[in-house]
Amino acid sequence: MKIALDAMGGDFAPKNTIEGAVLALREFPKITKLFLVGERPRVEAELSRLGFEDPRVEIVHASQVVEMSDGAVESVRRKKDSSVSRAVDLVKTGQAEALVSAGHTGAAVAATTIKLRTLPGIERPGIASVIPTEGNVFVLIDAGANVDARPIHLLQYAIMGAVYSRHVLGYANPSIGLMSIGDEDVKGSDFTKEVFKLLKASSLNFRGNIEGHDLFENPVEVVLCDGFVGNVVLKTSEAIAHAIFQWLKHELQKSHVRMAGAMLAKGAFKAIKKKTNYEEYGGSPLLGVNGICIIAHGASTPLAVKNAIRVAAESIAQQINPHIVREVRRYHESTPAAQPAPAHT
């Protein structure tokens, strides 16, 4: 498997990206080529600092880096030699089968969409994030690729989320919930009410509106929302989980008795922390582009980068894009009212 890593993308790049790359190469022999895309001197310096040499590594020089303050589409137009754009080019030319970026999400989405195009019938790609519940997982789509979505985009996300849930997560008949305010059909914003109608008219396994409590008490397999809401929900959830553990830690340190109790119970804390730790998930696929792109957390640690590369390798093995194309076609054939979406827009 041949994977391109945006070595300069992320809050702690290239240090964490290169360390993650080294971990991945050590752990995954099925990777036959890992392109490290970025400023050659800095990438080389990190590799030599780590004393790492591997014939599977190929450095691809890119002289520019997309900064967090850059606009998404502008970054593709103006920084033609950015690490993320060059990583996408490697996928476009077939030298790599997938790319991984922990950098500016908007830039990765724009570069991928512009250079690889979307799949037939898909207008906008969406990030599919896998979220753990106590006994299961669900996929939240869109986690932040498309912040000004139209209702039809969410219908396409529903199709892609269901394909992902079925083919990757193994749910035979994934149910779909629309993140809204109030569980009742009549509730929601003007936007979600439009999405509700589209889903209701489709043959998808649509369960209706869902709210926060449904995520864990009455879970669906696919949670739908626009990229703005999805990103805010995801980041706030992460922050809440982190804050609760911090408070608990401080409370536990307030007395010797509590500290002793915490020692005895530490296995329980570790189990939960592992479950809620994004580093274990690594990265989320950007579904709907004609290629494989894994979006990793901006603050990715080396462990998170390693796992994002693992997700890329798994995605290469899974090849769900043909399933997405087939399901979108099936939607258009089975829903007479549906306007065929223009391909590759």
Next chain:
Amino acid sequence: MKIALDAMGGDFAPKNTIEGAVLALREFPKITKLFLVGERPRVEAELSRLGFEDPRVEIVHASQVVEMSDGAVESVRRKKDSSVSRAVDLVKTGQAEALVSAGHTGAAVAATTIKLRTLPGIERPGIASVIPTEGNVFVLIDAGANVDARPIHLLQYAIMGAVYSRHVLGYANPSIGLMSIGDEDVKGSDFTKEVFKLLKASSLNFRGNIEGHDLFENPVEVVLCDGFVGNVVLKTSEAIAHAIFQWLKHELQKSHVRMAGAMLAKGAFKAIKKKTNYEEYGGSPLLGVNGICIIAHGASTPLAVKNAIRVAAESIAQQINPHIVREVRRYHESTPAAQPAPAHT
């Protein structure tokens, strides 16, 4: 103080509302009148079940109840004798100084807006929810009153949130953060970019875009978002906190050693649970209406209802509406570009 309680509003009404009312009357002698608005026979049955008699109680009969499946504005037009509408009428006629409802949020917002009108310069009311961090609190506005907001509404929420933070929570110069994706100025949806411009041009203490992690690590005093995002964030956060405690409980029950540890550390768990328990906060003021309306959680327990009544009593004492009116006027005077908002729309 004279307060009207929508006795039929909430998932567990009238049982929990009446039990909460009884708790409030026992605890707060400054309440001189509590109107219990709802179906008289059911309210009387609850009171006699509890064996409670108090001359401060006055039952106001309302023959209808707004159901969760009713539309918000339609509920006001079609169910003229609903408990929430009758409770608003008591405030309108001056018989009550505030109302409390744990029922259909949209219906309470619509009834209050239509009957009491908004304050001069405010186009839409917003729900101000107080959220705890480890050492402080912040106010999130709008938590769900206005799900199809326009940018100017968020500017008005910023003014109201700052007034609330200053006069009720005691922050001298509250800073305001706009919930967005990415901390950088250029990031966000088309909607938040418009709001950003309005805030930047104002004399408000605007800190810029914020994300989930900022809420706890780098907190502002006022968190701004539209009612859809605010409601989803709030409910998801509640669900995450609840889920984490559930998982932890199950993990702690997996061995005798862990259970012994949990016993020793139980003070720490209790402290956190108390901090994250919405029942302690009770209810959130609907800011921007010409009157006082407290919105309680739909699943309110008797304790939550009692605390919502406490918040109503505090709001009567605080009287922040004149401050809001003054600050909105000051905004229009100090911001030449600002179009004076139409009063009472």
